[in-house]
Amino acid sequence: MDISVEITLSPLQDNYEEAVIRFIKSLRASGLKVLENPLSTQVYGEYNKVMQVLQQEIRSSLENMEQGVFTIKVVKTDRSSYEPHF
Template sequence: MMLTAEISLYPNNENFIPPIDSFIARLNQHGDVQVQTFPTATIVMGEYDRVMDILKVVMKAHREEFGMGVFVAKFIPGYEAL
């Protein structure tokens, strides 16, 4: 089943651009999902299990590198937004 996830990251950091850029760069390292970035959110689309596995790894890496950040997400199973 395909999954579209829309994610916004709100870093707990005055210098908020580097954490966001790093998060997006990590998502883009995975060629088996589609990633498209907009000014307020990033869309990740692919097979359900793969998208969830990638998000698990990328969100954990963000926490380890930058500390706290707030992720706001919408998950739309069975929908192909891209």
């Protein structure tokens, strides 16, 4: 089953950019399809693979920052080719 995940990392610390960049780079290195915009990162792929990567990378990120919040939305389909029709 393919899924689409929208994820936002909000480190609650002054040097937040480093933590966000490190997280996105680790997702890119996973081999999954990853797209970024200024507000969130989207990850697309097979459910088990996506969740395995997210579990590992979220844990690693939390261990390497003082405090942080992850906001995650999961959709049961690959929406990577979506284009608005308006």
